[in-house]
Amino acid sequence: MPALSIDQLVVRYGDGENAVTPINGFTASIAEGTLAVLLGPSGCGKTTLLSCVAGIQHPTTGTITFGDTEVTDLDAAGLTTYRSGTVGIVFQGFNLVPSLNAAENVQVSLRAAGVARAEARGRAAELLTEVGLGERLKHHPASLSGGQQQRVAIARALALDPPLIVADEPTASLDHVQVEVVLRILRSLTARGRTVIVSTHDPRLIPLADQLIEMQPHAAPTPGGPTIEVTYTAGEVIFEQDSAGDRIYEIVDGVIEITHDHPNGTSTVLATLSAGDQFGEMGPLFDLPRSATARAVGAVHVRAYTVEAFRSKFGGAHLNQLVARTNAGRDAMTE
């Protein structure tokens, strides 16, 4: 049985045409004692997912279950208890309290959980020694390096010995020397059956992972070589919003319509393109999901390029112009 199950998770901000959906139907399961690494570019919802798993944010729909606890069913008091006893959080920016020294930063959650002062002090010293900061108990965050601060943050996350640790970009603010120590500590956290989820776009964490979770699936390479010719009939979809894609398109003949679908079921026509126009460069170029749907208005003949093929045929400057034109078009839409 997995320690953590995430099922059809949807997180949506706002409503109507301005709604944003950073997580749309995400499903994953992570076994007990596993170090799972969440991968994906900025903005793909890694932090949002972690905050949902940590019981900090409530998803729009979907369920999260850790052990026997259905996190998404907990009320405010239940979530506080869950955060206090079940989850330890390591934040990207360390988030240590500047007025407290290293030991006191670790002690806070212990004291708030009702642990006696002397016991909390002892536990904090023990944890900080474990992460190699036994000599710096009385140091304030300002006098610690980034790596040392992150180690204090890890010790704080471990204070109440939680079975689940979530770490949001734990190496983002660290140099390579500090990263090594933090990676070693993160790897060791699973030793006692603890489940650890780390979000990152730092490839150095990949070899450490027991499980890699791609927040945004990469597009499978389209068969047929670097440049292919495709024809579509009226109403046929060339690519769909939120899908991954590896092709940039050029219309040889016919007309296509680019539409953006909103979560409330409405859609906006962003552009109508005809022969000679090029489209669909943003997704493959930046490894992002498609932000709109392209549909043939009548019979359409398109030429589909891989990014490399497009660049070698039209040049980097042309690609940049295309990106700039798309961005200008989006800005105009939002004004």
Added chain:
Amino acid sequence: MILAALRDLQWRWKRFAIAIAATALVFSMSLVMSGLAESFPLEVDHLLASFGGSSYLAPKGEVGPFTSASIVPTKEAPRAAPMLFWAAALRVKGEPRQAALFGLPPRWPIPVEHGTGRRRAGQIVVDDSLGLGVGSALHLGATDYRVVGTMHQRTLFGGQPLVIFTIHDAQARLAGGADITRAFIDRAGPDAPAPAGLTRFSRAETAADLLRPVQSAGQSITFVKLLLWLVAICIIGSVVFLSALERSRDFAVFKATGVKGWQMGLGLALQAIVLAVVASIVAIGIASLLAPLFPMPVSIPTSAAVSLPFLAIAIGLLASLAGLRKTMTADPVEAFGGR
């Protein structure tokens, strides 16, 4: 969370020190105000103690012996001491001074610090705050009065010194020497029957009569005290609220790590209480330095000084309400993402 609250006080000590100094000044003014308000009944107590007597008599229909507007012949109460009272501006050493003037029988005993309380014609007993010593003269119109005794802390209406003439000199000044009076001091108790045409007043009723002219002043002082407490609440509240604003990320982290909202609120309330209580203790020192500098008598009551720290706790709690909301509504989501 108490630890975090106390450490934050240390961390931002300069700001809190400034707030403590400002609040202490406000509290000390409030103490001085209490001292001023207290001085009115204290003056009255001192005066009535000096005059002795167990009750006072005034013409029937009058509100009290010291505010009597009627006159009666002194023979109406032959066993009591006639008393004339009026307020006037005297020129003392060239400067005009407002004083409370009395006429009492020459042998009516007046306790004095120096000299004698018994006066003969042309002799007076004065409060030492008038600046006249035994043997010196007070020029009043065309008449010189010789000071034969001085009293200490015998004033009325917020520091007006007492000047006590013989009843005959007072009658000469007010009624052309007619043997009349406005009231009597009597050694008979308050329950004794009053002579015909007169009403008997107890010491308490007499004290109330003497306090009536300063009643609105006392109420104003109470109002100013309330305003000062409000200012104290604003000072502490704004500092604690600013602190809460700056610590919103810390609160988000605390909440994200399972600390309950009320625990954070408790820490913030503690900060406000510490600030207020320290300010109240400093205020007691400042007030004791300020009190003698006031032109009016200031008698800071011990009860006011003792109760100030407790009042400060209440003020601190009220002041922390603004910041308290900030802690309760802290969103743990804010803890995510880089600084």
